[in-house]
Amino acid sequence: FTDACNNAADQVSITYTWTVDATKPIIATTATSENKGCNPTIVAPVFTLTEACSPGSITVVDGGVTGTDCAKSQTWTANFTDACNNAADQVSITYTWTVDTTKPIIATTAVSENKGCNPTIVAPEFTLTEACSPGSITVVDGGVTGTDCAKSQTWTANFTDACNNVADEKVITYTWTVDTTKPIIATTAASGDKGCNPTIVAPVFTLTEACSPGSITVVDGGVTGTDCAKSQTWTANFTDACNNAADQVSITYTWTVDTTKPIIATTAVSENKGCNPTIVAPEFTLTEACSPGSITVVDSGVTGTACAKSQTWTANFTDACNNVADEKVITYTWTVDTTKPIIA
CATH class of the missing domain: 2.60.40 (Immunoglobulin-like)
Structure with a gap:
């Protein structure tokens, strides 16, 4: 400003600054x-x-x-x-x-074992210990394997959690025997009478058993009997590992023990019976312990001519065991004479 006397006021300047910013960062x-x-x-x-x-x-x-x-x-x-x-x-x-670096744990109360004979097989149960990513255990059932009698079945359990921590594999194997078949005991021997004074050979028994072969139990009853009549019995039994019992087989031999010669006896003696006797046939008696029977007596009949007569009885006996008695022979001689002599 300059006044009328040319006095100029000091100039005054005012400047405003500002920011124009309405934009959101x-x-x-x-x-x-x-x-x-x-x-x-x-x-x-x-x-x-x-x-x-x-x-x-x-x-x-x-x-x-x-x-x-x-x-x-x-x-x-x-x-x-x-x-x-x-x-x-x-x-x-x-x-x-x-955050999971812990291995899962598969557990079971089952143990691998032999289940014996003809069991009911129940699959093992597996439990999982896993803190972070519980899930289902993968169990692979191998199915029943084996031929004939011996069977087995294996279950394999695995689990991997979401963080690829792998549980120790758990394997359970059951073994067992399938056997409901009765064993068979056989023999070519037959119970019977072996005759006289035999050599006794024990019967041989054979076993048919598919699953648990073993030894037949044979009970020898020993020789029994008194005097001549003897017998011996063998009884065979077998029970397999699954308690299947074979039908019992018994063989009995009977026989006669007799090596003693029979004895024929008589009170009669060979002799001359004199004149015009009444002839009575001699009587023979038999001593035979084992197979008594009848003495065979052969009567020759009366022989001789004219006055001199004779008659012979021959006694023999063979027992059932072919023991032969000593032959016994009795001969009577006599004179037949009822004619009056004539003196001339």
């Missing part, structure tokens, strides 16, 4: 909230800022690792407000993951 990250799986190495996400007028530092709040047992999580929250109080949209990134 932008927080960005290439990270995404996600599950990182098992036992990861966690790297914090990186956030970038787009702000034209008043760049600065993003405020990132790390929530730290949270969670119990296996399931873990961590959240990062990013914020920024520029100098013009334009607030960026908050960006949160949350990672979840599982």
Whole structure:
């Protein structure tokens, strides 16, 4: 300003400055909230800022690792407000993951064993101990194997958890015998009478048994009997490992022991009976312990001519065991004469 007297006022200048900024800052990250799986190495996400007028530092709040047992999580929250109080949209990134380095455990009360004969087979039960990712045990049943009598069945149990921790494999094998067939005892021998004074040979027994062959139990009753009549019995039995009992087989031999010669006796003696006797045939008696029978007496009849007569009885006996008695012979002689002599 200059007044009328050309006095000039000191010039006064006023300058205003300001920022024109109505744009919201932008927080960005290439990270995404996600599950990182098992036992990861966690790297914090990186956030970038787009702000034209008043760049600065993003405020990132790390929530730290949270969670119990296996399931873990961590959240990062990013914020920024520029100098013009334009607030960026908050960006949160949350990672979840599982911490699990423990091997699962498969257990069973069953044990591999022999179940004996003709059992009812019940598959073993397996239980799982797994803290983080329980699931179903994979059990492979090998089915019944084996031919004839001997059978077996194997169950193989496995489990791998979500973090690829592998349980120790559990294998249970049952073995058993299938046998409901009765064993058979056979022999070519037959019970019977062996005759006289035999050489006794014990019968031979054979066994037909598919599953559990063994030795036949033969009980020899020994020689029994008194005097001449003897007998001996063999009794054969067998029970297999599955308690299938064979039909008992018994063989009995009977025989006669007799080596003694029979004896023929008589009180009669060979002699001359004199004149005109009444002839009575001699009587013979037999001593024979084992096979008494009838003496064979052959009567020759009366022989001789004129006055001199004779008659012979011959006694013989052979017992059932072909023991021959000494022959006994009795001969009577006599004179037949009833004619009066004549003296002339």
